[in-house]
Amino acid sequence: MPSADPTTLWDTIRQGLSKQLPEASFREWVAPCEPLRVKDGVLWIQVPSAAAKLWIEQQLPEEFSDALAQGGLADLRLEFHVNGTPAVLPKVASKKAAHTASGPAPEPPASFPHLFNRYTLDRFVVGPGSQLAFAAAKAVVDSYGKAATPLSMNPLFIYGGAGLGKTHLMVGIGKGLLERDPKLRVVYLKVDNFFNELTVAIRAKNTEPMRKKYQQNDVLLLDDVQTLGKMERTQEEIFHILEHLLQHGKQIVITSDKPPQRLEGCHERLITRFKWGLTADIQPPDFETRIAILKKKLEDVDFRHVPPIPEDVLTFIAHKAKGSVRDLEGFLTRVIFQASLIGVPPSLEVAHAAFQGQSGEEPTAPIHPDRIYRMTAETFNVSFVDLMKKRSRQQAILLPRQVAMYLAREISSLPFADIGRSFNMHHSTVMNAIDSVRDRMKRDPEFHRMVQALLNSIH
Ligand SMILES: Nc1ncnc2c1ncn2[C@@H]1O[C@H](COP(=O)(O)OP(=O)(O)OP(=O)(O)O)[C@@H](O)[C@H]1O
Numbered sequence: 482m483p484s485a486d487p488t489t490l491w492d493t494i495r496q497g498l499s500k501q502l503p504e505a506s507f508r509e510w511v512a513p514c515e516p517l518r519v520k521d522g523v524l525w526i527q528v529p530s531a532a533a534k535l536w537i538e539q540q541l542p543e544e545f546s547d548a549l550a551q552g553g554l555a556d557l558r559l560e561f562h563v564n565g566t567p568a569v570l571p572k573v574a575s576k577k578a579a580h581t582a583s584g585p586a587p588e589p590p591a592s593f594p595h596l597f598n599r600y601t602l603d604r605f606v607v608g609p610g611s612q613l614a615f616a617a618a619k620a621v622v623d624s625y626g627k628a629a630t631p632l633s634m635n636p637l638f639i640y641g642g643a644g645l646g647k648t649h650l651m652v653g654i655g656k657g658l659l660e661r662d663p664k665l666r667v668v669y670l671k672v673d674n675f676f677n678e679l680t681v682a683i684r685a686k687n688t689e690p691m692r693k694k695y696q697q698n699d700v701l702l703l704d705d706v707q708t709l710g711k712m713e714r715t716q717e718e719i720f721h722i723l724e725h726l727l728q729h730g731k732q733i734v735i736t737s738d739k740p741p742q743r744l745e746g747c748h749e750r751l752i753t754r755f756k757w758g759l760t761a762d763i764q765p766p767d768f769e770t771r772i773a774i775l776k777k778k779l780e781d782v783d784f785r786h787v788p789p790i791p792e793d794v795l796t797f798i799a800h801k802a803k804g805s806v807r808d809l810e811g812f813l814t815r816v817i818f819q820a821s822l823i824g825v826p827p828s829l830e831v832a833h834a835a836f837q838g839q840s841g842e843e844p845t846a847p848i849h850p851d852r853i854y855r856m857t858a859e860t861f862n863v864s865f866v867d868l869m870k871k872r873s874r875q876q877a878i879l880l881p882r883q884v885a886m887y888l889a890r891e892i893s894s895l896p897f898a899d900i901g902r903s904f905n906m907h908h909s910t911v912m913n914a915i916d917s918v919r920d921r922m923k924r925d926p927e928f929h930r931m932v933q934a935l936l937n938s939i940h
Pocket residue numbers: 539543599600604605606607608611641642643644645646647648649650738774777806807810
């Protein structure tokens with residue numbers, strides 16, 4: 482470890498964080514932190530409140546992990562201690578003590594940033610937009626070490642927009658594999674951090690050990706390859722590492738914000754390797770999945786002291802945060818934070834205030850269902866009147882009508898009976914229609930994309 486002085490270590494981490502976080506976030510979350518002490522490889526950091534600890538641990542694990550990696554402190558663990566509460570010894574200290582009693586500590590088999598503790602497959606909530614990626618992740622874990630399956634999942638290439646769970650799935654695969662075989666050498670590598678490490682190695686004119694270090698792993702988790710575009714030398718090194726690992730039958734998982742063929746500036750030979758196995762995308766979660774994610778989140782041990790969050794607050798959050806899951810979780814944490822600041826239980830009122838604080842906007846007026854129906858009719862090129870007429874049973878109308886019902890439920894959470902009234906139909910017919918759209922979305926990625934695009938355009 483480069484330094485044992487808590488202030489020096491914290492300064493290095495702060496510097497890394499200041500480069501990654503917007504100024505306001507840095508001021509709000511990082512500036513009030515104080516380094517306390519370093520013990521057994523753990524830097525204790527004091528945070529002003531339980532809510533601030535929750536925010537940092539839930540919302541900023543990647544930023545902290547990157548700051549540690551970039552400061553050459555990847556092995557340092559962080560523990561956040563709430564000011565004024567009794568300090569508890571970190572778990573790692575007691576583990577080390579146990580090892581010392583029974584001989585030297587074994588080499589750690591994997592190097593995930595420890596702040597990714599929550600990223601396991603069982604904590605990943607599967608929705609229609611993530612079904613394929615999740616099934617592939619499970620299959621990689623379940624089929625590891627078994628005779629070759631007909632479908633190659635090596636590499637598994639997962640792509641999708643920001644904050645949709647790519648890193649979570651990838652780390653979940655690594656942990657799942659380690660559960661099957663704790664001796665596996667699993668390495669998590671973010672392209673930007675690899676670039677920094679390589680720059681140092683190039684300056685020292687000694688890149689060979691670095692290449693060897695990565696080539697000796699059993700599983701490589703390569704995160705965020707979309708940044709490879711302008712990194713000529715990094716591409717070359719990564720190519721040699723992938724080539725070696727693939728030739729030796731080692732598992733590779735890759736994430737990116739776009740599919741391999743759209744990675745600009747990436748060499749064809751690298752793209753070819755990326756496309757060799759299975760490519761799976763992750764789409765933003767639908768309303769039901771967003772609610773399920775929020776509920777799953779509240780089961781986390783970090784949330785055990787949080788007062789119950791009423792259902793209407795969860796619905797509000799799920800309606801307002803439609804894009805990334807990171808934003809969804811951030812919004813939930815902000816509501817809890819805001820409630821604890823003013824000393825009241827989380828409520829719809831607090832959620833509205835938190836939303837304004839986050840977006841700087843007034844909460845938007847609810848979308849009128851007519852707007853949803855008209856836009857659906859327009860998209861499917863049918864007339865609004867035909868869409869709403871009960872008697873029209875032509876096939877060309879049935880599908881748009883089912884989609885309109887699905888969207889009314891998804892966007893406005895309208896009760897089934899209210900949707901039914903607009904179409905002069907019984908609520909059970911509406912429920913069946915919505916189920917049939919969901920089923921088709923699961924089966925038909927093209928249809929899924931079309932409905933999702935329509936949904937996004939209505940907001
Ligand atoms: N389906 C899901 N179920 C549970 N949690 C999820 C899900 N999707 C994302 N998350 C959570 O959302 C947060 C962001 O996820 P993650 O960092 O994996 O996104 P990402 O796609 O890698 O984003 P980026 O491209 O910005 O790195 C994490 O806290 C993760 O646990």
